[in-house]
Amino acid sequence: MSESHPTPTARRPVIAIAGLAIETSTFTPTRTHAAAFHPDRGDEVVARYPFLADIADRAEFRGALIGHALPGGVVDRDSYESLADEIVSRLGAITAAEQLDGLWYDIHGAMVVDGLDDAETDLLGRIRAVVGPDVVVSASMDLHGNVTAELAHQVDLVTCYRMAPHEDALETKERAVRNLVDVLTTRPVGQQRPVKAWVPIPVLLPGEQTSTRIEPAASLYAQVPEVEATPGVLDAAIWVGYAWADQPRDRAVTVVTGWDREAVAAGAERLARAFWDVREEFVFVAPTGSFDECLTAALAPGAARPFFVSDSGDNPTAGGSGDMTWGLTRVLANPVFASTDGPTVIYASVPGPAAVETAVEAGVGATVTVTAGAEVDDLHAGPITMTGRVHAVKHGDRDAETEVVLQVGSVFAILTKLRKPYHHEHDFTDLDLAPRDADLVIVKIGYLEPELFDMAADWMLALTPGGVDQDLERLGHHRIQRPMFPYDRVFPSAPDLGARIIPPSNEPLGAIA
Known part of the structure; x- marks a missing residue:
C-alpha cells in the first residue's frame, strides 16, 4: 500500500x-416486475448488513433503497423506472439534508431492462446527477456481472466475489464498504480518486465451467489477493461475466484500483493474461450428461445415495424461468418410478398456482389431479398433469409463498405458487422430505450450492434445455462482440490485453476500446 496519512475531518x-x-437471462420468456426486488428502504437498508455496525465508529450510513431479486427474465421498463425514480428521490432527500461523502452501490451486474443494454450504468448515471460528481462511489458485484468501460468510469472503487459458489458474498460487500471508508478517511497525500485499470477479455463461459472449486479457476482466483497485496493497489477483481444475456457487454473483465498507476495497470494485465492463457482448460464442475444419462447413472447398481442431478437448463438462480416441465415430465414417464415401492425421488420444483391451490384445499393425505408448469415457458414441454397424494403443505416462503409436495408413485414433486430455488437442507425438511435418505434428488440448479454439495454422495450436471442452457453455442448469441471464445477458437490476431486507464467520473471518459 502507498504511504497514507489521516485526512483531518471534524466529522465522520x-x-x-x-x-x-x-x-x-434474455433467453427466458419471463418478465421481472418491481415487487420481485423485495425492496428495503431507509433504516431497513442499514439493518440488512450486520457488518455496518462494526464500522459505525468510522462512518455514518444512510439507506436509500436496495432491491435484490431472484434471477429471472428481463426487467420491465415501468418497474425499473419506478424503482430508479424512488432511489433518486431518496438520495435527493439525503443530500438536501446533509453533506453526502460516499455511496455504496450494491448491485449484481447482470440486470437487463427493456430498452437498456447497461442498466447498472444507466442507474448510476441518474444517481450521479443528484448526488454530484464529488461523492466517492464504491460498488460490490457478483463475479458473474458485467463491467463496461462506462460503469468503470462512473464508479471510483469496484470489487466482486472471489468464490463460485458465492460463499464470500457478505465478505465482498464488507470489503467494498471498508475500501470506501478508507478512501474517504485516509488517502495518500495529494490523491483524491483512485486509479482504475480495466481490461476486457474475449471469453464468455457459464459459471458451471468456471467454478473456483476446481482448476483452473481455483488457481486463477488465488492470484487476485496477490495482486491486491501489491504496494499501491487497493483492490483487484476478475469478472467471469454473465453468459445468458445476449448483449455487447457480455464477456470477462479484470479491474484493479489503487493509487499507483503502474501497479494497477500491471495487476489488471497480469490477471487478464492469466485468464486468457487458461481459457481452453475450463471444464464443467461435475460429470455431465443428458438428462436420461444422468438418471441412468443415478439408478445404476452401486450408485451412491443420495445421488443429486442438476436440471441446469431451467435453473432459477441463473435466470431460468423455473417454469419448465421438461425434466419432471421425463421423470414421471419413467416406469421405474411408477410404483410407491420404486426408488425415492425428490424433484424441486415446478410452479403451478392453480395446482397448489387445489392441493391446499384438499389437504395433506388427499389424492388430487392437478396441472402445473409451462405457463410462461412452454418452448420444450407443455403443462404437466399429475395424479398423486398430497404429502405436505407449507405457507409463508419468501419466494414461493406456498409450497406443496405431491407424491406420484415414488416421486415427490415440489410444486410452488411462485418459483423458488432449493439450496438448503431445510428447504426440503420443512416439507417433511428427507433428502439424505432419498435415492435421487433432482434440483433446478447449476453447480450445487454448499449445503447440497455436502449432502450429495455423488452428483451429475444434466445438460438440459432452457433459458440458461449450458451449451451456449446451442443456445445462440447474436449481439456479443466477436471474436469471442468459445464461439471463436481461432482469432485473427492476439487480443489486446493491455490495461485501459479509466478516468475519474468527474472527467470525460473518452474513447475506450
Whole structure:
C-alpha cells in the first residue's frame, strides 16, 4: 500500500446505500416486475448488513433503497423506472439534508431492462446527477456481472466475489464498504480518486465451467489477493461475466484500483493474461450428461445415495424461468418410478398456482389431479398433469409463498405458487422430505450450492434445455462482440490485453476500446 496519512475531518463521513440487483437471462420468456426486488428502504437498508455496525465508529450510513431479486427474465421498463425514480428521490432527500461523502452501490451486474443494454450504468448515471460528481462511489458485484468501460468510469472503487459458489458474498460487500471508508478517511497525500485499470477479455463461459472449486479457476482466483497485496493497489477483481444475456457487454473483465498507476495497470494485465492463457482448460464442475444419462447413472447398481442431478437448463438462480416441465415430465414417464415401492425421488420444483391451490384445499393425505408448469415457458414441454397424494403443505416462503409436495408413485414433486430455488437442507425438511435418505434428488440448479454439495454422495450436471442452457453455442448469441471464445477458437490476431486507464467520473471518459 502507498504511504497514507489521516485526512483531518471534524466529522465522520456520511455514506448512502443504494442499488438494484438481479441476474437476467434474455433467453427466458419471463418478465421481472418491481415487487420481485423485495425492496428495503431507509433504516431497513442499514439493518440488512450486520457488518455496518462494526464500522459505525468510522462512518455514518444512510439507506436509500436496495432491491435484490431472484434471477429471472428481463426487467420491465415501468418497474425499473419506478424503482430508479424512488432511489433518486431518496438520495435527493439525503443530500438536501446533509453533506453526502460516499455511496455504496450494491448491485449484481447482470440486470437487463427493456430498452437498456447497461442498466447498472444507466442507474448510476441518474444517481450521479443528484448526488454530484464529488461523492466517492464504491460498488460490490457478483463475479458473474458485467463491467463496461462506462460503469468503470462512473464508479471510483469496484470489487466482486472471489468464490463460485458465492460463499464470500457478505465478505465482498464488507470489503467494498471498508475500501470506501478508507478512501474517504485516509488517502495518500495529494490523491483524491483512485486509479482504475480495466481490461476486457474475449471469453464468455457459464459459471458451471468456471467454478473456483476446481482448476483452473481455483488457481486463477488465488492470484487476485496477490495482486491486491501489491504496494499501491487497493483492490483487484476478475469478472467471469454473465453468459445468458445476449448483449455487447457480455464477456470477462479484470479491474484493479489503487493509487499507483503502474501497479494497477500491471495487476489488471497480469490477471487478464492469466485468464486468457487458461481459457481452453475450463471444464464443467461435475460429470455431465443428458438428462436420461444422468438418471441412468443415478439408478445404476452401486450408485451412491443420495445421488443429486442438476436440471441446469431451467435453473432459477441463473435466470431460468423455473417454469419448465421438461425434466419432471421425463421423470414421471419413467416406469421405474411408477410404483410407491420404486426408488425415492425428490424433484424441486415446478410452479403451478392453480395446482397448489387445489392441493391446499384438499389437504395433506388427499389424492388430487392437478396441472402445473409451462405457463410462461412452454418452448420444450407443455403443462404437466399429475395424479398423486398430497404429502405436505407449507405457507409463508419468501419466494414461493406456498409450497406443496405431491407424491406420484415414488416421486415427490415440489410444486410452488411462485418459483423458488432449493439450496438448503431445510428447504426440503420443512416439507417433511428427507433428502439424505432419498435415492435421487433432482434440483433446478447449476453447480450445487454448499449445503447440497455436502449432502450429495455423488452428483451429475444434466445438460438440459432452457433459458440458461449450458451449451451456449446451442443456445445462440447474436449481439456479443466477436471474436469471442468459445464461439471463436481461432482469432485473427492476439487480443489486446493491455490495461485501459479509466478516468475519474468527474472527467470525460473518452474513447475506450
